[in-house]
Structures are given as structure tokens and as C-alpha cells.
Amino acid sequence: MKNHIFTLSSGFRGFPPGAEPVASTDIASRNWSPVTGEMALPLLSLDLQTFNDNVDAMMSIVKSHGAKIAPHGKTPMSPVLARQMVDSGAWGTSVADLRQAEVMLAGGLNKILLANQIGGHAAVTRLAGLLRKYPKAELLLFVDTPEFIDALEEQYAQEPSLPPLGLLIEISCGRGGVSTEGEFAAMLHRIDSNNDERLTLQGIAFYEGTCMKEDIHETEENLKKLFERVDKSLFLLKEVFGDQENVIISAGGSSLFDYVIEYFTRAREKYPTIQLLLRSGACFFSDNGNIRARLGRIAGRGKLGKESSMIIASFFKPTLRLWAEVISRNGESIAICGLGMRDSSIDQGVPIPLALWRGGNKVADIMDKSQTVKLNDQHAFIDIHEEEFRVGDVIEFGIRHPCTCIDKHDIIYGLNQNVTVTAAYKTFFG
Structure with a gap:
């Protein structure tokens, strides 16, 4: 998979019916x-x-x-896009589980942060x-229970050839991780008592x-309490391990970075x-919903x-x-499009109609003249007012929440400024 070349053929969304298969490099x-x-x-x-x-x-x-970033690969699940971000300066890529880690390693990425x-x-x-x-993989892994360290130590004792593994103690903030100062201290001492030099504490995460x-x-107020716990954790880490070089603090998200x-600058x-x-991962893709709005608030806060x-x-x-064709109409103003919940994220809102295309040309911007009123499995009901539409027109949609939209698609088509396909990216959501 390292060469990232694959063949597009019938069965993939977007592939023209009856067309001959084409290599992704020739698209x-x-x-x-x-x-x-x-x-x-x-x-x-x-x-x-x-x-x-x-x-x-x-x-x-x-x-x-003065920071680094390992963009969360779970957003596009595309080793090619992850590699592009590494080539642009990212430390590596983050993943949520072992399957995702193997996809990225098979795709030629070497530095993986497994954020669970x-x-x-x-x-x-x-x-x-x-x-x-x-x-040769450089892997960082979240840990939060002594029993898990027991399992790691036992496995590593059986296999002297296993490579080094970096550990990050996760601090809970309503999800996984240690919940108290005592639990953090117990994890510190359990890792410190480990005799295998390949299992090393690299820092903390949240x-x-x-x-x-x-x-x-x-x-x-919630962030203040979290950062106070992080501060105490750094103090305890220093007490047990001394002045380690390059102690990692890993944090995620595109809304509060x-x-x-x-905090990092102060600490x-x-x-x-x-x-x-x-x-952070979703920020690279943004959206026409919450992600874009939250990024706007980050700019407005000026921190x-x-x-x-x-x-x-x-x-x-x-x-x-998302691009969909008007396949029918329901009355004067409702366009029925061949787009539904199988194609679009809906957890943070329905897709937003942006423009109307006809015969390869944009005929109208409709963001302020339309709305998606309902989605079925494979039908979208679009109320278009103050603009004529026809069966066969193509509607260009903006999406809300990239993570839960991309995962519905095996292929992401890369478009140039002329709205022409110049690349194709295979996704690996399983």
C-alpha cells in the first residue's frame, strides 16, 4: 500500500457507469x-x-x-493525506485504535500516536x-491502568525483540484516563517499577x-480545573522521574486548542x-457548520x-x-436530490445547499435561498425559493462535521480550481 496507487472501477461512488477502470495516478x-x-x-x-x-x-x-502536531488520522483515514501533512511539518499522525494504526503504518507513516x-x-x-x-515504528500509546502495564510488561518479557514503546498517562476529563491525583501517582510508580527499558514514560495526555x-x-471553568490537574501531574512526574528531556503533553481537538x-506557554x-x-484533525478540513464556527471563535478570542x-x-x-443531482421535484419549490443519510453526516446538522449547477456551469449561489428540510436514506428534500431549478441540475452541498461524513465514502475526489478531478484518495474506514 506504500505506493498509494489503486484502481478505480465500477462500484465506487462517482465512477462513471460503463467507463474503463483507471489507476488513481491517471485519473x-x-x-x-x-x-x-x-x-x-x-x-x-x-x-x-x-x-x-x-x-x-x-x-x-x-x-x-513552539508546539508540534500529530493530526488525527481518524478524520480522513487516508494515509496519503496523512503523509501530506507529515511532509508539511507534522510530527506524525494520531489514530484511535490498532486497526487504524496498521493502516497508517502500511501506508508508509512511521510515527504513530495511538490516542487510547x-x-x-x-x-x-x-x-x-x-x-x-x-x-521500526515509533509508537506512542495512552495508558491509564496498572493492569494494562502488567500486560505490557508480561508481553515484552516474552519477546525480547519487540521495539521500544512510548507511554503517555491519560488524564481523564469525562472519558478515558486517570480520574484522581492518587490514580496518576499509582500509574507513575507502576511504570517506574517496570524493569524493561523498552517501556518508557514519555509524558501525559488529555x-x-x-x-x-x-x-x-x-x-x-472546566478547562481551568483540567489544567490544574495537568499541572499537578507534571509536578508528580518530575518528582518521580526527575528532569526528563522532551516530556510530551498531548492534547486533541479543533475547538479549544x-x-x-x-496553557502550554505558561507551563x-x-x-x-x-x-x-x-x-487536532478536523480543522484541516473545516466544514460549513460547527467546526468552522468554533475556529472563528478561536480567532475572535485572540489568545x-x-x-x-x-x-x-x-x-x-x-x-x-457533496454533489448530488436533482432527480425529481415535489411541488413548486421542493427539489428531490439523490443524496441521503447514507452519504452525509447528520449528527451536527444536515448538508447545506450552496450552489446550483447546470450543464457544467454554476447558475446560482443558493445558500441564502434554500435549505435541506429532510433526509431519507437516499433522498434529500431541498426547499429552493427565489431560484428556478430543473430536474438534472446538480446541487453543490457544504457538509457539517467532516469526521462523520468522510467515513461514508471509500473515495474522496480531489478537485482543482476548475472543479475538475485531479486526484483520488482511498479511505480505510473498514
């Missing part, structure tokens, strides 16, 4: 477009220039604040199998997104050897300084589009 030669009639709709596309701009913007922000404790003895056996296959509430004051960077004055490793706030306000534009 640009076909001059396909979702608006000219040959591609089977619906399909999901990625605006390549906007995505590149978003990647460059985030890398600039991270670097300017993975289970018990059986999970550790599976982890050992993965490490045997990829002995997910601040669970602090978020509708009331910003409540959110900030400004608070995380602000580094007290603990100069700490290194922030962010796991990252004038330059970074201006970058956030100017970039992080939506990259993803």
Missing part, C-alpha cells in the same frame, strides 16, 4: 467533474488548494508557538503482532474537548522540557496573538463538498 487525464454529467452522483470532493492552505496555516500556527488505552491482555497480544510486523459547554464561562497552547516557564503535541488569530480568521475554510 487527472480523464478530465472528470461532478458538474458535467459523466460522474455518478452523489460523491464527496476535496478542494485541493483550500486543503493545502489550511495545512500550511495550521503548521505555521503550531510552529510559531487499547484494552487488556488480548489487545496487548495484538499490539505485539503489529510491532513485530513494523519493528482530551480537552469534553470541557466544552454552551456557556463559555462554564467551559473555561487556543486554550491548550496558552513551559515552570517546566521548560515539556513539548506540546497536538492531535494566540494577533498574527495567529488573523491566520485562523483568513484560512480554515471548508474543503469538503
Whole structure:
């Protein structure tokens, strides 16, 4: 899989019926477009220039604040896109489980942050199998129970050839992780008592997104309590392990990373050897919903300084589009599109009609003249007012929540500024 070349053929969304199979590397030669009639709709596309701009913007922000980033690969589950972010400056990629880790390792990525404790003895056996296959992998793993360290120690004692494994103690904030100072101390001492030099404590981790509430004051109070626990944890870590170099603090999310960077900047004055490793992923894709709105609020808060706030306000534009054909009409104003819950995320809202296309040309921007009123499995009911539409027109949709939209698609089609397909990305959601 390292060469990332695959064959597109019938059965993939977007592939023109009756067309000959084509290698992903040759797709640009076909001059396909979702608006000219040959591609089977619906399909999901990625605006390549906007995505590149978003990647460059985030890398600039991270670097300017002395941090690093391992973008969460669970968002696109595409080793090619993950590799592109690494080539642009990311430390590596984050994943949620062992299957995702193997997808990324098979795709040629070497630095993996596995942002969960993975289970018990059986999970550790599976982890050992993965490490045997990829002995040069640099893997960081969340841990939060002494029993899991027992399982790791037992497995490593049986296999002297297993490579080193970096451990991050996760601090709970309403999800996985240690919940008390006593639990954190117990984990520190359990790892310290381990005799295998290949199992090393590299730092701590948390997910601040669970602090978020509708009331910003409540959110900030939750963050304050979380950061106080992180501070105490860093103090205990130093007491047990001394002044370690490059102590990692890993945090994730695309909604509150400004608070995380602000905390990191303060904490580094007290603990100069700490290194922030962010796991934000959705921000690179943005959306026409909550992600874009939350990024706008980060810019508005101004916690990252004038330059970074201006970058956030100017970039992080939506990259993803759904394209669907008007297949029927229901009365004068309701267009029935061949797009449904099998194609679009719905957990943070229905897709937003953006533009009407006819014969390969955009005939109207309709974001302020239309709305999606209902989705069935494979039908969307679009109320279009103040604009004429016809059966056969193509509607361009913005999406809400990239993570739960991309996972419905085996292929993401990369579009240039002329709305022509120049790339295709295989996803691996299983």
C-alpha cells in the first residue's frame, strides 16, 4: 500500500457507469467533474488548494508557538493525506485504535500516536503482532491502568525483540484516563517499577474537548480545573522521574486548542522540557457548520496573538463538498436530490445547499435561498425559493462535521480550481 496507487472501477461512488477502470495516478487525464454529467452522483470532493492552505496555516500556527502536531488520522483515514501533512511539518499522525494504526503504518507513516488505552491482555497480544510486523515504528500509546502495564510488561518479557514503546498517562476529563491525583501517582510508580527499558514514560495526555459547554464561562471553568490537574501531574512526574528531556503533553481537538497552547506557554516557564503535541484533525478540513464556527471563535478570542488569530480568521475554510443531482421535484419549490443519510453526516446538522449547477456551469449561489428540510436514506428534500431549478441540475452541498461524513465514502475526489478531478484518495474506514 506504500505506493498509494489503486484502481478505480465500477462500484465506487462517482465512477462513471460503463467507463474503463483507471489507476488513481491517471485519473487527472480523464478530465472528470461532478458538474458535467459523466460522474455518478452523489460523491464527496476535496478542494485541493483550500486543503493545502489550511495545512500550511495550521503548521505555521503550531510552529510559531513552539508546539508540534500529530493530526488525527481518524478524520480522513487516508494515509496519503496523512503523509501530506507529515511532509508539511507534522510530527506524525494520531489514530484511535490498532486497526487504524496498521493502516497508517502500511501506508508508509512511521510515527504513530495511538490516542487510547487499547484494552487488556488480548489487545496487548495484538499490539505485539503489529510491532513485530513494523519493528521500526515509533509508537506512542495512552495508558491509564496498572493492569494494562502488567500486560505490557508480561508481553515484552516474552519477546525480547519487540521495539521500544512510548507511554503517555491519560488524564481523564469525562472519558478515558486517570480520574484522581492518587490514580496518576499509582500509574507513575507502576511504570517506574517496570524493569524493561523498552517501556518508557514519555509524558501525559488529555482530551480537552469534553470541557466544552454552551456557556463559555462554564467551559473555561472546566478547562481551568483540567489544567490544574495537568499541572499537578507534571509536578508528580518530575518528582518521580526527575528532569526528563522532551516530556510530551498531548492534547486533541479543533475547538479549544487556543486554550491548550496558552496553557502550554505558561507551563513551559515552570517546566521548560515539556513539548506540546497536538492531535487536532478536523480543522484541516473545516466544514460549513460547527467546526468552522468554533475556529472563528478561536480567532475572535485572540489568545494566540494577533498574527495567529488573523491566520485562523483568513484560512480554515471548508474543503469538503457533496454533489448530488436533482432527480425529481415535489411541488413548486421542493427539489428531490439523490443524496441521503447514507452519504452525509447528520449528527451536527444536515448538508447545506450552496450552489446550483447546470450543464457544467454554476447558475446560482443558493445558500441564502434554500435549505435541506429532510433526509431519507437516499433522498434529500431541498426547499429552493427565489431560484428556478430543473430536474438534472446538480446541487453543490457544504457538509457539517467532516469526521462523520468522510467515513461514508471509500473515495474522496480531489478537485482543482476548475472543479475538475485531479486526484483520488482511498479511505480505510473498514
